[in-house]
Amino acid sequence: MRQDQLHSLLAVLADGQYHSGQELGELLGVSRTAVWKHLQKLAELNVKLDSSPGRGYRLPGGLELLDADTITALLPSTGVPLSLEVVPLVDSTNSRLMAGAGQLPTGAVCIAEQQSGGRGRRGRGWVSPFARNLYFSVLWRFDGGAAELEGLSLAVGVCIAEALESFGITGLALKWPNDVLAESKKLAGILLEMSGDPSGACHLVVGVGINVAMPPAAAADIDQPWIDAASLTRAQGLEPVSRNKLCASVLTKLAGLLQHYPEQGFAHWRERWMRRAAFLGEPVRLVTATQETQGSLLGVSDSGALRLATSSGEQLMYGGEVSLRAGS
Ligand code: BTN
Numbered sequence: 001m002r003q004d005q006l007h008s009l010l011a012v013l014a015d016g017q018y019h020s021g022q023e024l025g026e027l028l029g030v031s032r033t034a035v036w037k038h039l040q041k042l043a044e045l046n047v048k049l050d051s052s053p054g055r056g057y058r059l060p061g062g063l064e065l066l067d068a069d070t071i072t073a074l075l076p077s078t079g080v081p082l083s084l085e086v087v088p089l090v091d092s093t094n095s096r097l098m099a100g101a102g103q104l105p106t107g108a109v110c111i112a113e114q115q116s117g118g119r120g121r122r123g124r125g126w127v128s129p130f131a132r133n134l135y136f137s138v139l140w141r142f143d144g145g146a147a148e149l150e151g152l153s154l155a156v157g158v159c160i161a162e163a164l165e166s167f168g169i170t171g172l173a174l175k176w177p178n179d180v181l182a183e184s185k186k187l188a189g190i191l192l193e194m195s196g197d198p199s200g201a202c203h204l205v206v207g208v209g210i211n212v213a214m215p216p217a218a219a220a221d222i223d224q225p226w227i228d229a230a231s232l233t234r235a236q237g238l239e240p241v242s243r244n245k246l247c248a249s250v251l252t253k254l255a256g257l258l259q260h261y262p263e264q265g266f267a268h269w270r271e272r273w274m275r276r277a278a279f280l281g282e283p284v285r286l287v288t289a290t291q292e293t294q295g296s297l298l299g300v301s302d303s304g305a306l307r308l309a310t311s312s313g314e315q316l317m318y319g320g321e322v323s324l325r326a327g328s
Contacts, residue, residue, distance in 0.1 A: 005030060007065075007088045009038050010047075010131070016062030018055040045114065045130040046217050063131055064243055066111055074248035080255045081107045082138070089130075091117040093137040094191055094207035101195050101203035104139055107255070111136040111247060118209065120189055126209050129218035133228070134247055137207040140258045145199040150318075151266025151304025152257070153178040153192045156206055158272045159253035160188050164210075164229065166249055168238045173278035176297075176306045180210075181278055185227040187211055206258070208250060212243055267302040274299050284308070286317055293317070 008028055012019055019027075024035045039057060042049055051057050068084040075082065083105060090096050093110040095117070100108070112135045118126030128135050142148060157178040164172060164180075164187070173181045180188035188210040196202035211228035219226065229241045257269075266273075274280075279297045286293045286308060293315060295308035306317040 003088050005034075006038050006041060009035070010042070010059075010063065010065060013049075013057065013059045014063045014065055016059055018052060018058045020056035023056065046215050047130060065131060066113060066134075066243055066247065068111070070244045071111070071248045071251070074245060075252055075255075079259075080252060081259075082109050082251060082255055083107055084109045084111060084251075086111045087113070089114045089116060091115065092119050092207075093135055094119060094193055094205050097137045097139045097205045098193055098195060098203075101139060101205065106139060106141040108139040109136060109251065119191060119207075120209075121191055124223070125221075126189060126191075127214075127218055127221045128209070129215055132215055132218075133212045134208065134210040134243055134250075136247060136251075137205050138251070138254055138258065140204045140206065141201065142204060142262065143201050144262055145197060145202055146194065147199070148262045148265075149192075149194075149204060151269070151300075151302075152204075152206075152261055153190055154273050154300065154304045155257050155261070155266060155269040156190045156192070156208070156254065157188075158269050158276070159257055160190070160208060160210065160250055161276055162272070163246060163249035163253055164188075164241075167229075167233070167241050167246065169229065169232050169236060169241075171232070171236075172276060174273055174276045175278040176300065177304070182227050182232055184278075185225040187227050187229065187232075204258075206254065208254075210246065210250070212241060212246065265302070266300075266304040270300060270302055270304075273304075 005028055012027055021032045021035050025032045049057050050060050066086045068086045072084055090112045092115050093112050096110045114130040115128035115135050118128035120126040154177055157174045157180055160180050161172045171182055175181050178190040179186055191207035193205045194202050211226060213230035214228045233240050277299055282297055284297045295310035298307035298309050301307055308315045
């Protein structure tokens with residue numbers, strides 16, 4: 001089945017109005033049988049369709065598809081050196097940019113409507129149903145290796161939180177190192193991957209997943225407490241968030257972060273992270289593969305390390321496979 005035809009079909013149905021099978025076939029230049037097969041495919045993607053004899057098919061409430069031109073037009077006209085591609089389906093936007101890291105320009109962005117193998121931290125998956133959430137990655141080259149990127153993933157969390165707040169959403173929190181939470185549930189996740197020389201010229205891929213309007217059927221596969229922007233805007237009496245606008249807002253902030261991070265470092269972002277820190281002053285447990293440390297959360301250092309007040313004094317935790325849970 002051709003992905004471009006499926007996408008064109010969705011682009012027509014996105015207006016939420018009825019379209020007859022004949023009209024859809026003519027618009028796409030395919031037979032009515034082919035249209036019907038595409039409509040079946042949409043049902044498999046959990047895209048809910050109404051059909052009515054004599055009127056045709058419609059997507060109730062319509063659908064906002066992601067569009068590279070729309071997003072690009074929302075970026076500031078200067079100082080944001082990004083080149084966007086929107087794909088209907090990819091295994092993982094991070095994998096796609098990691099695979100192309102040697103050839104693609106710095107600032108390449110891959111945005112997907114759906115991921116068949118979305119990846120999270122610590123080997124987890126990232127549930128990525130079609131056309132409801134945001135999944136995108138940005139490729140950036142750095143000359144100074146991993147050392148100049150210390151704390152960067154925390155700053156990405158600040159960018160996402162500030163972008164969501166620009167739509168009026170309140171009550172967001174950042175859980176070290178880089179989960180974006182609301183009501184203590186996960187709203188967005190960040191996956192940073194690097195290739196090249198860890199002490200010199202390297203490629204960084206920043207992957208961002210934001211739950212915008214998670215369909216209940218897909219949510220059954222999520223293995224942790226989660227929340228989406230749609231339930232927050234409903235509860236807070238706000239307009240639903242446009243995925244194109246939210247994507248543009250996060251990308252604008254990310255471009256600024258990536259461009260200036262080597263000079264600014266995490267110190268520039270620390271105060272904005274601290275303002276939203278989850279569990280501040282509360283008892284927490286830091287769990288690694290080999291040890292568990294209990295203490296009270298003091299915040300983060302200028303390099304993004306976690307500061308924990310323990311019975312043997314203050315301890316600094318630097319990245320790694322650490323998970324943070326509320327203590328008893
Ligand atoms: C986490 O576990 O919190 C990180 C989730 C990161 C998910 C995003 S979605 C876009 C990009 N592509 C992926 O495969 N993962 C990241």
